[in-house]
Amino acid sequence: MAARAEVRTERLALEADPELAGTAEPEDEEEDGEEDEEAAAARRARRFARDPRVSFLGGRLCQVLRLPEEKWSQCLESEDNRQILGGFLESTSPDCLVFGVPTAGQLVAFPEIPRDAKHKLVYLIKKTAESTGEKDFSRTVLFGELPVLSLTHITTFLDEILVPILSNKKNHKSWSCFTSQDMERHVEALKNKIHVFRGKMSRRTLLPIPTIAESIDLEQDYSENRLQSDERKIIHAIESVVIKWSHQIQEIMAKALVQPLLNGHRLTPEAELDFWAVRRENLECTYRQLQAPVVLKMAQILQTRQSSYFPTLKEIFMAVDYGKTPVPDPGFTITVCP
Structure with missing residues (x-):
């Protein structure tokens, strides 16, 4: 009864003051329009989240970054994030996708590695340059992490992956002798520079x-x-x-x-x-x-x-x-x- 009385009171007030009635109706229409846009955006986000690939990706990201599930839902509410993720899923380019939590604990998608990143990043790389289907998504996508101190990641990559591969003589079979020797010199110089620079970062001479x-x-x-x-x-x-x-x-x-x-x-x-x-x-x-x-x-x-x-x-x-x-x-x- 009290609610009906309030509605009736507002209606009588509008009828008594035409100017008030004229200004109130457009505001109501504007508010209704904003509500419709928000509702439409929420429906698009829910429809996008029902894609099995998106669900799989959200579960892995929350696990790696140790985020609650609602953070993934909030990420999908952003039209920009949905566009970046949709482009990765459906098109042949881009074939790399990066996620991070830059500020306020909000998960954000990037089409490439941000230069000024000061936080941990998770990247995805496609094994194939074609559109990834729902069934093959988990088998055709590689996950990786980029720590805050990228130098440590780079030195580990050089010492344990790049240098052994490029230094292995079995990988030089199709090269000339001069190319092989030149590669060895370049790899040695690169490894030494990274080793020295890592020492400078820790205020030590290595x-x-x-x-x-x-x-x-x-x-x-x-x-x-x-x-x-x-x-x-x-x-x-x-x-x-x-x-x-x-x-x-x-x-x-x-x-x-x-x-x-x-x-x-x-x-x-x-x-x-x-x-x-x-x-x-x-x-x-x-x-x-x-x-x-x-x-x-x-x-x-x-x-x-x-x-x-x-x-x-x-x-x-x-x-x-x-x-x-x-x-x-x-x-x-x-x-x-x-």
Whole structure:
């Protein structure tokens, strides 16, 4: 009865005030139109979600990203997400699809890997360039993850997949000798650069070890006069990497405490303590790498073969050993210039 009274009251008010009636009716029609659009969008999302491929994809994504099922439903409410996903399912291009949770816990679809991603991503790749049917979808689509720190993912991919494949001589059968050797050099250079860069990201100096050094027999005596062909390759690889090590050690020693002052920054006691602590830890880490059995064996080979690079390697050992010792005590009182 109360509801009927309210309706009757509103109707009487509109009849009593024509201006109010004239303005109210369009607003009601506009609200009805918005409700119709929302209802239509909800129907499209439900109809799209009933596709078995979409259901399979949502289940896998929620499992990998550890999201509740309602997050997938909210993702499908977006027309943009449905268009991107529909294009992946029905057309031959794109054949790659990426999902992530960039902000506010909302699942978003991307047609390609976003450059500024700061969150975990899940990607899908088609095994075939054709439209994927409902029955074959689970067998023709590959899932993969891209972690927040992509560098770790890249180094793992290089070390465990790319480098072994490109270094395997069985995969070089259709190549010429020169192409095979050139590929080996490029792969070695790429692996060393990634190894060094990974160290810089962790504020450490990582010394690259030649791949061919893995074949060094630690028990073999390399003091014989005549060199075998494989031994020549080993010595050349060692001498080449000694030059890289020398540049890396020079970079550590050349880094000065006054560099922030030269850049216009104020040097605080905390910054100075951090500088010496990082320098000491870095040199100790480098020293441990130089004491590895394979590195000591590399030094022995250069010494017994009287290589002209042995004095350089000896200087590297001495510089690191000397540099890691005479550093200020962190408890020492530091005077900072104004």
